[in-house]
Amino acid sequence: MTNEEKLQKIIAAYTPLDYTKINLKRTIKDNYIATEFKDNFCDDICITWRKINATQLRNDMFVNLKTGEDILIILKYIML
């Protein structure tokens, strides 16, 4: 499974949509995932990608990381 698919599946779990319908260009906050669920969402990401900087992710989520694509850029960077 690619990073894109993994991320789509994580986001889809919070929505009534199938993971293939998750648009990674769309703003996540309050469209797919409410602000209140931010920590749960970050936890799901940290469990899936163990190398990610959890502190930075929490601080940046929904602030600098608005879309799925923003998150994929971080993931690509840590996979290098």
Added chain:
Amino acid sequence: MKLNTTLLFIAVSVNLINKAVGQDFIRIGAAHDFSKNKVVQTFSFDFNRTEKIDEKKGRFLLFDHNNFYILPTSDVNIGDGITSSENNILFQINMGKAFYGKEWKNKDNLRTSAWNKAMEFNPSYNSDKLFQEKLVFGQFKFLVNLISQKHKDKSENTYIQNVHSLTFGGFSNIGYRYSKTYDTDNLYSNAGILMDYKTRILNSKNVDNWIFKVTGNYYHIISDVQQLTNDNFGGIIKSSIDRLIFKNTYIGLSHKYGNDNPNYKYVNTLEISTKIRY
């Protein structure tokens, strides 16, 4: 309507440090003070106000893969309007561990919910705006939070229509009070329960149309400066309803009943106000 310039300076510098996730706002309104039976005009700056007790605003110093976190928070609320706003300054270093529950869906798949828990130990500093009453204490807290969001429909352009959050918990403060008002100091200790409920109703542009909140706590005063209160118990309940009128501007009604921090001052006010969020 006079504002102490020193406080304004402190307030501005605190605001610059905590700009990251802004829930800051300026509030202008009028409040009816039931205990004094009069109406006061209110004007306050609210920096990183955490009306919701477990709502974390600010940047994490640390959040590791085991969900241990360190989060410095500040809640500076100063204004003019006597008892209609909580005039206090609170600085805390929240240190805790979070436990995230697996989310579940309801039958039609539109609603997603989860239970989260957290345990914290928070070194804290709390004072009134004139630094007459100063509290330095450690706070133990345990929180259980149920969150639930509902999507509009199953279309690709779906968005979140409403979110509910309900928190219950227990807390205990142990520390010291320095009272300039009574020129004395004393061991400060209490233990109690807290509750927090918030509902947001959103539109298709992800903007809150309505915000409804009820927050409260109730605690046993184990030890404190004698002169401050004769009661063995203290607590406060705050309810508010806010409605978007135009961009970043809300009109709201809020009610406060109970003991203000940090001096147990009795408050019973109903306030109507305009809030500008920035």
